[in-house]
Amino acid sequence: MRAGVFLCQCGGNISGVLDLDDLAAHVRPMDGVTTVAINQFMCGTEGHQMISEAVEDRGLDHLIVASCSPRFQGPTFERIARELRLGENAVAFANLREGCSFIHKDQPELAQEKAKKILAGAIARAQHQSDLPRQRTFLHRSAVVVGGGIAGMTAAEELAASGIEVHMVERQPSIGGYMARLSKTFPTEDCAMCSLAPRLTSTALEGRVHVHTLTEVDEISGPPGEFSVKLRHRPRYVSEACVGCGECVPVCPVKLPNDFDFGVSERKAIDRQFANAVPSTFAIEKKGWSPCKSACAVHTSAQGYVALVAAGRFEEAYRVASEPNPFGSVCGRICTHLCETACARGKVDDPIAIASLKRFVADTVGPTVPVQPAPIVHEERVAIVGAGPAGITCARDLADLGYRVTVFEAQQVAGGMLRTGIPDYRLPHDVIQREVDQVLAKGIELKLGRRAGTDFTVDGLLEDGYQAVYLATGLQKSAEAPLPGDDLGGVTRAVELLRELNLGGTPIVGSKVVVIGGGDVALDAARSAIRLQKQAGKEPDVTLVYRRSKVEMPANVTEVEEGREEGLTVEFLVQPLAIEGKGSKVASIKLQRCALGEPDESGRRQPVAVAGSEFELVADTIVFAVGQALVDDFAQGCDGLELEAGQICVDRDTMMTTREGVFAGGDAAAMGFYTAIEAVAAGRRGAASIHNFLRGQRLLPVWDDEREVARPTEEELAAIAIGQRVPMQMVDGLQRRGDWREVSDGYTAEQAVAEAERCLNCAVCSECDSCVRACPSGAIDWDQAETIEGITVGAVIIATGHQEFDARRKRSLGYGRYDNVMTQSQLARLLAAAGPTAGELERPSDKGVPKNVLMLQCVGSRDCQSSGNEHCSAVCCLFATLHSSLIKQHYPDTEVTIGYTDLRAPGKAHEEYYKLVQSRGVRYVRGRVSEIIEEPDKSLRVRLEDTLTGRKSEELFDLVVLSAGLEASEGTKDIAHVAGLQTASAGFIKEYHPKLAPVDTQRTGMFVAGTAQGPKNIPDSIAQAKAAAARAIGMLSTGFVLTPAQVAASDPDVCIACGVCETVCPQGAVAVTTGADAHSVVDPNICRGCGICNAECPTGAIQLGGFSDEEVLAEATV
Amino acid sequence: MNIVSKTPDVPRVNGGVLLFRSCLVSAEYPGSEAATKWLFDRFDIEYTVHPEQTCCTGLGYYSELVPVATSVALAARNACVAVEDGHPTMSYMCSTCYAINKKARNILSVDSYRADTNKVLAKVGREYTDAVADQIQHSHTMEILWSAHESIPGLIQRRLDGIKVATHPACHYCKVFPDEVMGDAENFMIPEDLLEDTGVIKTGLYNEKTTHCGAGFRQRFVNPGIAVAVTREKLRRLAQEKVDVCVHMCPNCAIQFDRHHSIIEASAQERYPFVHLHVQQLLALALGADPDKDCGLGSHSQDVEPLLERIGARTPAVTR
Incomplete structure (x- = not known):
């Protein structure tokens, strides 16, 4: 080895603590060290030149860089080594800054000794460093931008301008993001939509940008440059034939809180988020079948006709109710209404009286509808x-x-x-x-x-x-249930008794009647017998005996209650043993009490006779109602x-x-x-x-396909105020005894509307087809279904944005409970010219202009309690300042107070803007609120402490606006999960390096922009989006990407395919093959060289490039 | 609209509990303890009351009569008693007992404090060891009851349909360890959730729910004006919610409300038409307990008879 040791002073960061000359003297004699040099900034031009000259003059093959963390400047020195053709693993780092001078400032002597050890370790490791192979992946010149807000649109625009095909994925029906919902923007107070609209149009018109709305990313796999992305498109139920005329909206009967307006207005199930939406096509929100529709045997759109009744549109309600069922008036009275059993409202209080509403529309409208003969089309x-x-x-x-x-x-x-x-x-x-x-x-x-x-x-x-x-x-006849004495005079059968009665006869019943059975027929027979007795001038004496309990009873329980009101005696858990006669006539019935045993095949608990519980009832008429045949x-x-x-x-x-x-x-x-x-x-x-x-078609099954059933969540149900069903007028029980007139009067129109308004619209779209009838272009398309599309792209930009902190979590502030507590986002909608009030500020409780407004900062931000977040949300001070300014300008008589923690206005011209707004008369009070109390007149009593003066006060405001902080949006959390990206506090996506790689993520080829990365304002989001686009363009412009040198690799001969590596890899880079020679394989394109697999591998099969056992041991054992 | 949080389900308490007796419960509302034991029996929760258990020192500590080291030492001793007895789960009827003992647990996790405490404990032959620290569990009785709440529907003998209840959350339970509260510390719901199956109307979050009772330990005596003003404010808010019963989980709060209710009504010339009960008492009544023998309602200052009549507790309970 011919190594050069390059000691960096780091502008005093290192040399201020360590004696570099002493270190140089220490390493100079070491084996393999050919040259030693010191420079103030080894990473700078001078250092670069010094290294180049040393390599050239001394023929170096390894560089030992003693400077800062390799995480920080490693790539700089590796690039220098590459340029000097030293290979991919020719640099060994001795981290003298973070590892020594920074942390041992107070003990320079010990630090010096430690530095010597670190350096010696690096030199020892260099002895074992050998070149590492790298692979090339050729790139797709395309990108997916996840999120269609201002950051996503900006990034897409930049990419498209560079000739790159872009797929923009947005889960909402329109692109535009959060900015489309703002009124104005600070500090210039220009209209948000005026800045955004041109960009929306240009994005829509840009041929290289393919906008996928109502779409989510389900999966991202493959290497950078060649990502396979699975897109899930949700149906819009409106085709591109839609011309955006909006005829469908007024006819839709389903109203729900407008989420685009943060709930300050209502929208319909068919809707377009805002006037300039892209695409301009309307969309229908449909969650499947409502529970009532699913439970109905003919799948009547009960939610549909209930919604139409609530809207007072009874004729249309009748159309929806009668389409699948010609017996609306009949079923409105006697149906078992499983729709009501399934009704989600029943979990809150009483289910919607669906049957009674059906009866109302069928009785009211049915008789008025003219029926024409159907044209004969077929000869058969x-x-x-x-x-x-x-x-x-x-x-x-x-x-x-x-x-x-x-x-x-x-x-x-x-x-x-x-x-x-x-x-x-x-x-x-x-x-x-x-x-x-x-x-x-x-x-x-x-x-x-x-x-x-x-x-x-x-x-x-x-x-x-x-x-x-x-x-x-x-x-058409009663089933037989043989019982001793059932041939006596006075024993009769319910079906036959009721038939005689209904065909105009007057069946004879005695003075003491016992009906056996628990179905509707038994109840009908029993209640008819009461009327027959009364008609014959007798006092009603009818007993119904049923062998199980009320729970197992097939008859409708309300029938039992109504029967009791009329004088019926009901004996549960009693079974007949024999009918006793006097001569040829019935005299009494012998009965026995039962208890409930194990369930039978019908799932109902079986009656078990209780020994010794026999008793007798005097009777002259016995009616069997135990089934039909x-x-x-x-x-x-x-x-x-x-x-x-x-x-x-x-x-x-x-x-x-x-x-x-x-x-x-x-x-x-x-x-x-x-x-x-x-x-x-x-x-x-x-x-x-x-x-x-x-028609000669194959006889295919004709059952309806079951659809997914929409059910409100527990959280949604908990938010519903408890009420009760609108009661229906009944004829008094005593009066009913001798009366064959109908027992209930049915709803009036007002009652029906009030009852229908209780519906929760579980499936959102009620499938009433009103929009289908109203649409002049035939654009409603019920055949649309969820589809999955696979695309391949070179790069991914994540711009999925943020959402407002749920201020309900701060219980003491009353949001969600008090009418006049709202959030800044809601206020933005009220102040927006295109918002629900056309820019007029309205106090929610009375629609009046508030006279005294408090804006409360740091709600859910800078909050050490577990219900909040620690981070500063960055935009709220100026967001509140903007809104205060707008209020002061439009309503000079309204007092506005901002209760802040610290006023933070670091952006360009932001401090000046704050001063300007303060001069407009907005009061800034430094302090936090302990609790907000709603007074009976809906004004808000606020306990506030001014932390500058230490004064505590209690003031009344008529509107409180909470500056709820920013958290990662659901979309951001979802994409982080799908893409395997790390997240920081409040779910924001963690960048690769907070300073040096702020738009890179932990995965190569994936970049992040806008508030998905953290709270920031619009200019910062745009700047970051451009930076992310530039990083993607830079990568895609090279035509190929090199795998990193320091990645893991598995030796198949040593690997035992235990799968531990696959489980622990945070990137999903390791997979275990199947078959006889199963072993792990690391995808070098995905691996980020974290080394977890290397540490966990029980056999040592997996080694990390640059961190082989020899290298690590050499460094650690000097 | 009120927000009604739902307390999450929790596993049933494992093994038995040491029912930690409270000075205030014993002196003022012994029925609260009687009802707790009655419910434990119905729920098959095995419990013990230990003769060697001492006071938590709360009253003395908050009146600045007892130094913190003494409180910690006694808490350590009580923890040793519970663990030695094989009942390491403490069930506190008083939220101050809960907070004092739980706070002591944290203090005792610091080596130097533990060493000092153990020097004192050595004199009575005890030691707060790692084993004790690992085993001891500090639970409010609300938590213990909630862990068995699934038994309630099958045990109801008197329905409380239409009775509106509101919780007064005890400060020393909800505010000393807010992150360890079972459910929502700012909208504590266990008392109402325990009663839910009996048919009560729950109030959920209401104005001033988290405001304290006014007692403030010695404040009740040294600043009675302030203490009573706070109590009155809370009574007014509860009256606005039209509650029938304010349910309590701490005897000190109950004293402040029950004992002062009529006095404040008279001095403020206002009417607050509801009564105060410990949750255990109301739940036990719904499950068929005797108002006097099992719930000790005779020790209350307010007239609870109209409520007892309304829920049918003056006639023998029957299954409905």
Whole structure:
């Protein structure tokens, strides 16, 4: 080795503590040292020249540089060595500044000794340093800029001007970032949008910039120069056909806080963030299906019609409610409304009364809607057997599809079990008839009193020219549950009792009635029996016995409560044992109490008899309501039709029976038992399947695809003020006993609107289709879906910006609780000419002009409490000063006070601006606020301490504006995670070196700009963006990138593929191969030479270039 | 709109606890301790009350009668007692006991202070060792109860539907170690969250929630005007929230409010129509405890009978 030792005085930083001549004398005789030199600044031109001459004159092959940290000036000396063709590992560093003179100032003698050791170590290590290989990667001349704010746009513009293709990725619907939301900018007080708008336009028009809005970066992999970036585009649901006319906005019924305006205004689910948005296309916010829509068997857009009711648009609400379901008035009364069970509002207080709202619109609007016959498009004829909800719905959908449809009904009235099974007081007959008539008005033929198997056969229908038949005959008789004594006089069955009643008869019930069962039919029979008793002049005496508890009961619980109000006695956990007779008549029923045991296959807990708990009830009428069964007459004359366990066998996907061309649905089909809404769903699916069959298409499953369900987060729910459902007027229970009129009156229009306004709009867009109807260019596109796109780029610039500190975290300041406490960002929107108040300052509580405003600095900044951040947010002093100035100029009578910690105005002309605004009459008080109290008149009592005078005061203000600090935006935190970048306090991205590489990140080829790196104002963001662009341009202009010399490498012969290196690598640079010769491989393009893998490797297979065991040991053991 | 924070779920307390008895609880509101024990039994929390436990010295310390070294020495001794007994988790009913003992733990982590303390402890044959320091846990009783809150729904016997409750957060719990508070130190919610399943209406954050009770230890006696003015301000704010019960987690706060409530009403010519109870008392009542025998409500100055009638606590509890 022929080494030169170059000792740097570092302008006195080193020589002020260490005696360099003594050090020179110490190392000169050492083995391999050929020359020793001292210079004031070895990193400067003189030092450079000194090194060059020494290498040339003395034939040096190694340089020992004794100066500062290699982290600081290492690259300078390595470049010199490269220029002198000494190779990639020819410099050994002795850090005499940070390692010695800086920290041992007070002990120069000991420092001198330590310096000698450090130097000797460096010389020893140099003996073992050998050249390191480097690789070249050819570069893509393109870049991705993440974030479309002022920094991102500036960087993109610079890159594009250098001929580099740019992909700009922005998660919002428009580029523009935070600056687009400001009113004016300091210190010039010029309009933010006036500076920004031209840049937005130029970015949009620049051919080399590809703007991807509503897009996020999911993954970045690969080496610098050749990054593979995975982009996730969220659907906008509005195509490029949008001309930006805005016709869609007024018709959208969904209102939500406008996040662009920081919540000081409302926006619609379809929206454009601001007038100059780029792109100008509107966007719809949709989070999937609302829970109510998902829970509904026919997926009615319940949120849609609820939103329209809230907007007072009842006709449109009826359109949305009736599209999937012809029985709006019916379902509004008797539906099991799983939509309400799923309603997210139910987690806060009461679920929205969705069924009652449906009833309101269907009752109010339904009768007024004229129905035209549907045009016949197809020649085929379809026969429907059964005019219940499944049959009538199937007929409606087929008629709408253009088929000739005939419905055959065994009874003399249509409606099926809705008509014959549900009593009038719960579902008035005229309501059913009206909705059936509206379906028939589409040109459907109804043949009453025609029973399949008796009056006609299915075979006969097919022979007569019907190409398809839909069997929806229902379960028309009671199921049998054998019980001793069930043949006695006075024992009856609920289905038959209700049918007789609903067809105009008066079934005879005794004075003491016992109903057995826990379903809706049992409740209907019991409550009808009360009315029959009262009608016959008897006092109601009806007991319902159910063998499980209220929780397991299939009937709607409100039915139980309403029944009790009418005088019904309900005995839970009781089962019948036998009916006792007197002669041929019922005299009593023997019962037994039960307890709940383990759950059965239905998931409900099973009743277990309690021994010795038998008791008897005197009764003269026993009504069985323990299920329904099929009347299978229709099977006669339907060749090939198979039944299974008392229902018709069907293909679960297509609903076709075992006889081709014959379909079945509703209660009769072997697919479980149906509620009314499920019967409607079965009718719809039957129609779709028959259409497929008749059009010769393959019989594909016709079930709807389930979509992602939007659910508010716990945090969102916690922020909702607790209220209650608007109650519906009910007829008094005692009055109801002998009365067959409907028990509830339904909502009035005012009640309906008030109830609908409680909706949380879970899915945001309610899918009411109002925008589809309003859009003149047909731009609404529901087929858009999330897509993933992969791009390859040479460089990455991160400009994902910041967000305002959530001032709710400072509890004592009342933000989020008090109407008149807002943040500077919110004030910026109020003061913006294009903002929600057109620049007028309004006090939120009363919309008046505030007379006394307090601006409070350092909220969440310079705060040692765990609820805040330690850093200074840099812009707030001037942000508040700007807003104070604007207020003073527009409202001279308004007093403005700024409560500050320290006034920081270091930027160009900032101090002058502060003085100017102070001269305009703004009061600056140095002090912090302990607590803000809202008085009953909404003014704010503030306890403030002036820390200059030490005076404590309590003052009243009518508006308090919090200068909430800056934190990294969610986008910044996300991209840091995706790109594997280190972050500093409050989530800001850490630069590679705070002084020397302020726009570089820990990963080569990735640069950072703007507030993603830390709080800063607009000029600084722009300057940094230009710097980041220059770094990217510089790198991409070389055409290739060299891997660093000091990277890890793995020896496959030693590696045991344990995978520790892969786990510990913070850059994701190490991967373990698979197969018999599995071993780790380090990607030198990604490796940053941190050495963690090297330290963790149990076998020593991984070595770090420049830090081989020989080098390190030599240095450490001198 | 009030902000209602939700206390995070925590694992159930591991093993038993040493129920640290408090001078003020014993002297003023023994029902608070009785209700705590009653709840521990219902929640299957094993506890012990140790005869060798001494006062925390809080009253003396804050009246400048007891020097800090004495407070630390007694805290160290009490920690030794708990660990020796196999109950290293302390459960404090008084927030000052909590803060004094927890602060002493920090002081005892400094070698020189620990050495000085151990010199004194040696005279009574004890030593505050690393083992003691590692094992001792200082928990407010609120935290212990919260760790078992999942048991509550199944134990409710008297619903508190419609009763509006507000928390008075104890300063020596929330402000001495704000970063170690379970939940939100500026909007402490455990008392209301414990009662949530019983049907109460929670108040959450309200004006002056974090303002202290006014007691200020000796301030109550040497500056009664200031002390009472602070208490009155807080009572007014609670009245504005239309609460039915202000729930407490510290006997000193309860004294200041319960004992002064009627006096302030009379002197200020104002009405504050609500009562003060310890959280443990109200929760125990909801779970079926006897108001007198289990909750000691007779020691309260305010008339709590109307509330007891309203929640049906004057008739035997039944499962509803």
